Amino acid sequence: MNPAPSIVFFTVASGAGYGMLFWMGLLRPLGLVPGTPGFGAAALGLALVLVMLGLLSSTAHLGRPERAWRAVSQWRSSWLSREGVAAIATFAPAGLFFIGTIGDGGAFTTLMGLLSALGAVVTVYCTGMIYASLKPIRQWHHPLVTPGYLLFAAFSGAALLAMLGAFWGQAAGPAAIAALLGALGFALKRAYWASVDAARPVSTAESATGLGFIGKVRPLDPPHTETNYLLREMGFRIARAHAARLRLIASVAGFAAPAVLLALALVVGGVAGGLLAVLGTASALLGLVAERWLMFAEATHTVTLYYGGEARG
Amino acid sequence: MTSLPTPQPGAKKLGLVIDLDTCVGCHACATNCKEWNTSGHMAPLPDRNPYSAGQEGVWFNRVHSYEAGDGEDGRTVHFPRSCLHCETPACVTVCPTGASYKRAEDGIVLVNTDMCIGCQLCAWACPYGAREFDDDQGVMKKCTLCVDRIYNETIPEKQRVPACVSTCPANARHFGDLGDPESAVSKLVADRGGFELMPELGYKPVNRYLPPRRAPKADAGPPKDAGPLPSQITNPLLRWVDKVLSR
Numbered sequence: 169m170n171p172a173p174s175i176v177f178f179t180v181a182s183g184a185g186y187g188m189l190f191w192m193g194l195l196r197p198l199g200l201v202p203g204t205p206g207f208g209a210a211a212l213g214l215a216l217v218l219v220m221l222g223l224l225s226s227t228a229h230l231g232r233p234e235r236a237w238r239a240v241s242q243w244r245s246s247w248l249s250r251e252g253v254a255a256i257a258t259f260a261p262a263g264l265f266f267i268g269t270i271g272d273g274g275a276f277t278t279l280m281g282l283l284s285a286l287g288a289v290v291t292v293y294c295t296g297m298i299y300a301s302l303k304p305i306r307q308w309h310h311p312l313v314t315p316g317y318l319l320f321a322a323f324s325g326a327a328l329l330a331m332l333g334a335f336w337g338q339a340a341g342p343a344a345i346a347a348l349l350g351a352l353g354f355a356l357k358r359a360y361w362a363s364v365d366a367a368r369p370v371s372t373a374e375s376a377t378g379l380g381f382i383g384k385v386r387p388l389d390p391p392h393t394e395t396n397y398l399l400r401e402m403g404f405r406i407a408r409a410h411a412a413r414l415r416l417i418a419s420v421a422g423f424a425a426p427a428v429l430l431a432l433a434l435v436v437g438g439v440a441g442g443l444l445a446v447l448g449t450a451s452a453l454l455g456l457v458a459e460r461w462l463m464f465a466e467a468t469h470t471v472t473l474y475y476g477g478e479a480r481g
Numbered sequence: 482m483t484s485l486p487t488p489q490p491g492a493k494k495l496g497l498v499i500d501l502d503t504c505v506g507c508h509a510c511a512t513n514c515k516e517w518n519t520s521g522h523m524a525p526l527p528d529r530n531p532y533s534a535g536q537e538g539v540w541f542n543r544v545h546s547y548e549a550g551d552g553e554d555g556r557t558v559h560f561p562r563s564c565l566h567c568e569t570p571a572c573v574t575v576c577p578t579g580a581s582y583k584r585a586e587d588g589i590v591l592v593n594t595d596m597c598i599g600c601q602l603c604a605w606a607c608p609y610g611a612r613e614f615d616d617d618q619g620v621m622k623k624c625t626l627c628v629d630r631i632y633n634e635t636i637p638e639k640q641r642v643p644a645c646v647s648t649c650p651a652n653a654r655h656f657g658d659l660g661d662p663e664s665a666v667s668k669l670v671a672d673r674g675g676f677e678l679m680p681e682l683g684y685k686p687v688n689r690y691l692p693p694r695r696a697p698k699a700d701a702g703p704p705k706d707a708g709p710l711p712s713q714i715t716n717p718l719l720r721w722v723d724k725v726l727s728r
């Protein structure tokens with residue numbers, strides 16, 4: 169599948185934004201993040217900017233962005249529509265949460281924070297389901313895809329909160345969470361790759377053409393001599409060597425290194441700890457970009473079976 | 482609405498039956514489809530660089546050619562690929578806007594290009610590559626089963642079939658109601674063992690493909706009515722007569 173930069177950026181940015189929103193809603197009442205108006209404004213401001221930039225970026229993928237408003241109408245059947253509804257609905261408590269943290273920050277703010285956290289989970293879940301519900305792409309139609317979306321959002325959000333918290337001298341809570349989730353993310357991604365590499369493709373050139381009863385099916389003449397939309401969008405291929413290298417970058421820079429750096433930040437504390445948190449978070453976000461890009465680049469669509477692309481292991 | 486219509490018993494399921502035995506791979510169906518539809522319901526079907534290298538465009542019908550099997554049993558099979566107007570089309574249910582829909586009255590899957598936002602999720606959701614993006618208009622396009630021909634009372638009744646069916650010189654394409662077991666197309670499917678594509682994905686395509694017939698097994702020996710080979714005739718006179726008569 170073609171890794172459109174607008175979608176790669178969208179999932180990383182709004183994932184991190186919703187992750188921050190989630191942890192702010194949960195950790196603020198527990199006193200695990202600084203309770204000052206300054207921190208609230210900075211953290212929630214950054215979270216909302218990331219969410220909005222991500223959503224705006226996703227509209228760049230549309231052929232008719234001016235009609236984007238229509239996308240909230242079909243929530244009964246469409247995960248994309250549900251994502252839109254959840255994203256918009258989450259803005260209401262999130263906005264009040266933002267205002268509340270700058271103001272008195274009382275029980276109402278806590279409630280809005282919890283509602284924002286819930287909205288964040290629902291929105292990211294819907295994003296994951298958009299991909300996980302697509303049967304023609306076996307690497308996406310996989311039980312670990314939606315948990316991955318949720319986990320990576322929670323992980324990058326906690327990392328960003330730890331980084332910001334370090335500037336206020338209180339990063340321990342989110343740093344510990346981020347270190348733990350980074351380790352979990354590493355394990356989940358390894359398990360996912362092992363699973364998709366081992367799985368046999370559901371559909372084959374034989375089932376796609378129905379000619380399997382004759383024997384093995386090989387393309388003889390393509391239907392067109394130049395490329396087309398299907399091949400550009402669905403037939404994107406990545407060299408195996410590049411994929412292996414990017415998997416290493418994604419798992420190490422995206423998860424392992426940030427987990428270690430944030431755990432170290434927890435131990436060291438102070439200015440050095442803050443520096444480690446910044447490094448860890450930057451590494452996490454860069455690694456997640458590689459991970460999201462790979463998520464597209466390594467995915468194979470059944471339409472390529474008609475063009476002789478064998479589903480790769 | 483992108484929710485699917487509730488299936489009614491005996492409801493019409495208009496679709497195509499494509500005979501892979503008789504298809505000669507001439508691409509006439511694809512060409513006539515393009516010709517009709519570029520001014521039809523989903524017009525226009527754009528082309529980029531139509532007269533130079535890098536030509537590409539939106540087509541609703543693409544004709545692949547495959548080799549299946551090996552050696553004596555191997556076959557060359559021409560394989561037209563277009564929308565199968567599935568009974569459970571995920572391309573419709575994933576649509577966030579309601580632009581994609583399946584008609585309750587005949588099962589045709591269509592796109593309302595005035596509502597489409599061009600998110601292209603439907604193209605990802607279609608296992609068969611039936612949907613192609615028009616980047617001039619920024620909307621998705623697909624086979625309409627020539628909805629603007631089959632009900633068109635301004636053209637002669639004989640022509641009220643999809644453009645691909647009307648043009649096929651080998652009569653390899655058939656159009657009809659696959660929801661009616663008594664229809665000509667349903668009987669054809671039953672007689673010839675018509676199959677659906679990628680049934681394992683559960684989209685329940687309406688269109689059916691008819692398998693290439695098995696080539697008759699070549700007999701090891703000569704045909705029964707054939708005479709002996711010249712080398713088998715021992716009498717030189719008879720060998721000469723055989724040679725003369727065989728000229």
